[in-house]
Amino acid sequence: MGEAFAKQLGPKKDDRNPSRFSDETPGFGLPPRIIETELARYWQLSPRTLQRWRQSGIGPCWMRLGGRVLYRREDVLAWEAAHLESPSD
DSSP: OHHHHHHHHOOOSOTTSOOSOOTTSTTTTOOSEEEHHHHHHHHTOOHHHHHHHHHHTOSSOOEEETTEEEEEHHHHHHHHHHTOOOOOO
8 A cells, every 4th residue: 555655645856855655654654743745745635725724723633843733643544534434325
């Protein structure tokens, strides 16, 4: 699944740096801490959508560290799990 996910991400702006999403990382290839642009790319959203969600109190828990917004992998996965919907019969 990690390879398929890396293909979905598309090329990085700086090809000299390897992708932070690897097959060895548990949690569907997500790193332990995810920056806003990575989460937006993972969920195929605009970073601005995540910013609006934070202002409205929507989305997974986040933290600001060194001026950057970070999301913990476990919070992202928990938020996804809490928002699963089953098809209705």
